[in-house]
Amino acid sequence: MSEEIIKDVMVGENEDYIINMGPQHPSTHGVLRLEVCLKGETVKYLIPHIGYIHRGIEKMCEADTYQQLIHLTDRMDYLSAHMNNEAVCLCVEDALQVEIPERVKYIRTILDELNRIASHQLWWCAFGMDLGALTSFFYGLRDREHILDIFEESFGSRLLHSFVMPGGLMHDVHPNFQKRTKEFIKYFRKKLPEYDQLLTGNIIFQNRAKGIGYMSRETAIGYGVTGPSGRGSNFACDVRKIAPYGAYDKVQFNEILGTGCDTFARYQVRMAEMWESMNIIEQLIDNIPEGDYTAKMKPIIKLPAGEYFRRVETARGELAVYVVSDGNKTPYRMKFRTPNFSNLFVLNTLASGHKIADLIAISGSLDLVIPDIDR
Amino acid sequence: MNSIIEYFTDLFKGLSSLWAGMRVTGKYFISPGAIVTQQYPENRKTLKMEDRFKGEIIMPHDENNQHACTGCGICEMNCPNGSIEIITDRVPNAEGKLERVIDKHIYHLSMCTFCGLCVKTCPSNALAFGQKFEHAVFDRSKLTKVLNQPGSSLKKEAKK
Numbered sequence: 001m002s003e004e005i006i007k008d009v010m011v012g013e014n015e016d017y018i019i020n021m022g023p024q025h026p027s028t029h030g031v032l033r034l035e036v037c038l039k040g041e042t043v044k045y046l047i048p049h050i051g052y053i054h055r056g057i058e059k060m061c062e063a064d065t066y067q068q069l070i071h072l073t074d075r076m077d078y079l080s081a082h083m084n085n086e087a088v089c090l091c092v093e094d095a096l097q098v099e100i101p102e103r104v105k106y107i108r109t110i111l112d113e114l115n116r117i118a119s120h121q122l123w124w125c126a127f128g129m130d131l132g133a134l135t136s137f138f139y140g141l142r143d144r145e146h147i148l149d150i151f152e153e154s155f156g157s158r159l160l161h162s163f164v165m166p167g168g169l170m171h172d173v174h175p176n177f178q179k180r181t182k183e184f185i186k187y188f189r190k191k192l193p194e195y196d197q198l199l200t201g202n203i204i205f206q207n208r209a210k211g212i213g214y215m216s217r218e219t220a221i222g223y224g225v226t227g228p229s230g231r232g233s234n235f236a237c238d239v240r241k242i243a244p245y246g247a248y249d250k251v252q253f254n255e256i257l258g259t260g261c262d263t264f265a266r267y268q269v270r271m272a273e274m275w276e277s278m279n280i281i282e283q284l285i286d287n288i289p290e291g292d293y294t295a296k297m298k299p300i301i302k303l304p305a306g307e308y309f310r311r312v313e314t315a316r317g318e319l320a321v322y323v324v325s326d327g328n329k330t331p332y333r334m335k336f337r338t339p340n341f342s343n344l345f346v347l348n349t350l351a352s353g354h355k356i357a358d359l360i361a362i363s364g365s366l367d368l369v370i371p372d373i374d375r
Numbered sequence: 376m377n378s379i380i381e382y383f384t385d386l387f388k389g390l391s392s393l394w395a396g397m398r399v400t401g402k403y404f405i406s407p408g409a410i411v412t413q414q415y416p417e418n419r420k421t422l423k424m425e426d427r428f429k430g431e432i433i434m435p436h437d438e439n440n441q442h443a444c445t446g447c448g449i450c451e452m453n454c455p456n457g458s459i460e461i462i463t464d465r466v467p468n469a470e471g472k473l474e475r476v477i478d479k480h481i482y483h484l485s486m487c488t489f490c491g492l493c494v495k496t497c498p499s500n501a502l503a504f505g506q507k508f509e510h511a512v513f514d515r516s517k518l519t520k521v522l523n524q525p526g527s528s529l530k531k532e533a534k535k
Contacts, residue, residue: 064455067453067492068453068455068490068492069455070490071455071488071490071492072455135396135400142411145411152424152425152427152428153425153427154427155427156425156427156428156429156489156491156504157428157429157489160488160489162490162491170491170495171495174427194399197395197396197398197399198395198396198399198400199396201392201395201396202392202393202396203388203389203390203392203393204389204393206392299496
């Protein structure tokens, strides 16, 4: 912001009322402070203040070896921990030019999609709760539990599973993995229509979500809003399609695009993505090739000096990892382009002119995870 | 006139949408078999975690109070958070040579992030994940544990 704009923004008129939404607020999943300027009940502008849970992950990565820093990336976007791990691993594998086994690619892709479903389930229940539908919270968590059980059986942890290692996986998946995943898909195909009956069709929900938070395609591209939030504005930004990684080039799936550009369109994109993720898993789960769970890697990984860049699609958008190596066993510089950081700063444009109660709906539809913003 | 018709169609559409939602919740209300809630503190006797569950790091000892840890320090080196400290000692063995044995394998549970690198990289499989997950204590110092039991010694066949 130039100085003029800051001056313009900071000096409100006399009747303006400035309140702080957060840092502790039930609708911001994490610690985020929004400085909201109100005229009556209407939002004039808002300034996000970030950094409440800044842990310096990028700096901490510089002191860790490439195997050690994997567990830090879990803690950025904790709801898509698996994709975060994979982004770093792809970067390291690129740099070393290791050929990873097919089995690893398949399992990684299945886990990506399972994690995406789990993340969207949590978003769905929290979004419903933000808008006052508490029942949806229990229904979403009930089904998410099934995925977390699969994760727990295979990796031992439910949320922050540092399961992907450079070169492959930490260990092989549990023998029950295929069976339980298939059971879950069968179960969730029956339960997902319930979500629509419960919340999507609900008249109160629709009135609160439709026509709120209009984000044009230009705005989405301008702010770099990716993921389901960007695709709700008809912005085709799915990294799985643009630059396929893992086994995504072997499966048939549609990139879900919404044309409504409002909160409800973003909602519908996420609901449709859950169906699409189940399709992807069904195509892969029966065809997992036999083989090693990891490529042969040296115990101490040293990347050749240079710059490496990889991106993956997390549940919230495009995560890019940029590594600068000087040939040592630790990275010289590590930079994460996290999706939520870009998605947060479009909030001012979306919420200006709407009522303060709609601000909750709009920020909920962007599906913000605050540790990912602060990192 | 049109607006009145619109008003009533909207009203009935709205009511039917609410009814559709209530039908879902009502179905679960009258079928207790669909309840999935675990009564946690009451079911502690029967609660079993998965085999691979990462509860805490333990050092398995056999019936002779012997473990497999040679004190090489690879787990200490691989730990990203410094939650493992190994204090080694040199004692003469049967042939009179000085041999490295662990004095204390200290594990700071409060610093551990359960990444699993120590268990994976241990060359003699001396570490494993335990199933215990109730770690709440009143004093922080209780979270610092010594993994090797007092009086324990190195398993001879584990030595390479």
